[in-house]
Amino acid sequence: MSTTDQTVRHGKETADKVDGVPTGEERVAIPGMSQEGEVLQQGRNQAGEPEIKHTKHGDISGVPDSSRAGRFTSYKVEEFPKLSSKLEDWRFTPIKRLKGLDEVELSGAAPAVEVVSGEGQVTVTTVGRDDARIGRAGIPEDRVSANAWSAFTEATVISVPANAEADQPLLVDINGSSMDPAAQHIVIETGANSSALVVLRHRGQAVLSQNIEFQVGEGSKLTVVSIQEWNDNSVHASAQQATIQRDGSLKHVLISLGGDLVRVTPSTRFAAQGGNVEMYGLTFVDEGQHLESRLFVDHSQPRCRSRVTYKSALQGENAHGVWVGDVLIRAEAEGTDTYELNRNLILNDGPRMDSVPNLEIETGLIAGAGHASTTGQxxxxxxxxxxxxxxxxxxxxxxxxxxxxxxxxxxxxxxxxxxxxxxxxxxxxxxxxx
Known part of the structure; x- marks a missing residue:
């Protein structure tokens, strides 16, 4: 049994200071940390190693960044380095099995998007890439995502109007029928004080690079379920980026079962205080499969909450599962409450599971933060x-x-x-x- 478990949790203090750090109203300080977070030796990272930063124009080949805050982003494929196992984001991924999604022209037909049920108050439209709603949730963070951004010609936009409460879930089938490398773009947006549940079911066969945006409006509640049940020969790389406005709430559920290689990278960013995100994941990795989940929660606003729970089961020779959970609490994100949990179950001899929880804290004035990872039989x-x-x-x-x-x-x-x-x-x- 392999276990990693680190937690920081404090209740409210009655005094105005904790270890000499002013707390003020509804502010909590972690003992031993200043308002700016842990004080490091200049030029050194938390491990005491020399700090290395990105070079100009995104030339980060062979240069690991010590902070998720400095992650390079760009819409242009050529500004990212060629994929290599030496890059932190790709060190677990069998790059040859991506079938060129990082560099070939993605000119194949994208999987068909079909609404099965739930339309009414929720509208589903197809728009050109110049639509103003595209690109609000985030900028590509890797070469594969940037290649998809460059290649797509039209996008599917799912909209929930302000103050609307969808009375039934919107079920959307995404059906692949071609092994020609393709790009796809989907936007899901919710108006202020609305609520909806959207299920995206990926089926059939495909070699697909996909960008999905979630734009959660002020005070709205969105639940998104992304299910990957591809045929055994399929390859799917999906960058799913969310932006949450003031007092908005996102529940993201990721289920990966089918495909040869499936790599999903969900990211959440808070645009204003009071936001909440819950991220759940389940992967069942069978013989020869590579199923990878890399998530990021960016706490850049005060008094936001996040919870992450991912579980995997693995069986069969050369079954490979990967979970990487990055949580960043920036200096301005006072009152943050976050916890991430990863549990993995090995059912027989042969599988391999890589589980890496990362928690980066830049301020001691938080409600709580922690992570846990366990892999065993x-x-x-x-x-x-x-x-x-x-x-x-x-x-x-x-x-x-x-x-x-x-x-x-x-x-x-x-x-x-x-x-x-x-x-x-x-x-x-x-x-x-x-």
Whole structure:
């Protein structure tokens, strides 16, 4: 069992100062840290190593940045370095299996977007790349995303008007039918004080680089479920960027089950105080698959909250799962409350799981921050408990895995989708048992 667990948690203080740091109203200071965060030796990072920064014009080849705050962004592919395992963002990814999404012309037909149900107050339109709603949530942060930005000609925009409450979920099927490398762009926006649930189901076969934007309006509530159930030969790289306005709330649920290589990079940024994000993820990695999730929560505004819970199950030879969780609390983000959790279950010999939680704090005046990561096999005590009550070992193993994974599935809130995913997980387990 491999475990990493670090937590900082403090309740409100009655005094005006904590360890000599003024707190003021609803401000909490972490003992041992100043208002500017941990004081480091000049020219050194938190590990005591020489600090290395980006070079001019995004030339970052071979130069790791010590802070997520300095991550280079650009709409231009040529401003990013060629992909290499020496780059931090790509060190776990089998680059050859991307099938050229980082450099070839993405001229193939994008997967078809089909609304299955839930239209009404929610509108779905196709627009040109010059539409004013495109590009508000973020700028590409890697070469693959920038290539998709350069290549797409039209985008799908899903809009929820201000003050509207969608009475049923919007179910959208994204169906691939070609292995020609393609680009796709999707925007989901919510008006002020609205609420909606959107499910994106990726199916069929594709070699796809995709950018998805979530623009969460002031006081609105958006739940997005992104399901990847591609055919076994598919390649999918999806950059999903969210911006949350004042008192807005985003619930993001990521389910990755199918595909040869699936790499999803969800990012959340707060545009004003009072925002809230919950990010849930489930991956079931089978023999030969590479399923990767790299997320980022950027706390740049005061009094915002984030919670991250990702779980993976892995089985079969050369099954490879990757989870990287970056949380940045900037100096101005006083009152931040954040926690990220990653749990991974290895079902047999052969799989590999890389789990990297990162928490960067630039101010001590926060409500709380922490992260935890655990990777291990089935708990013998849990199995023994069930078997001692007459449950056969095979059934006991299934019960443990179900309980482990179904917690994420039940976050979706659409019973028909949840039931279908429970069935998919059962089929994955049956592959191992047979």
């Amino acid at each position: 089935l708990d013998d005590e849990h199995l023994y408990y069930l078997m001692s009550r007459g449950i056969p070992e095979e059934d006991a193993r299934r019960l443990v895995v179900r309980g482990f994974l179904f917690e994420i599935i039940q976050q979706i809130g659409v019973e028909s989708i949840e039931e279908q995913l429970r069935h998919s997980v059962e089929e994955e387990l049956a592959r191992h048992e047979n």
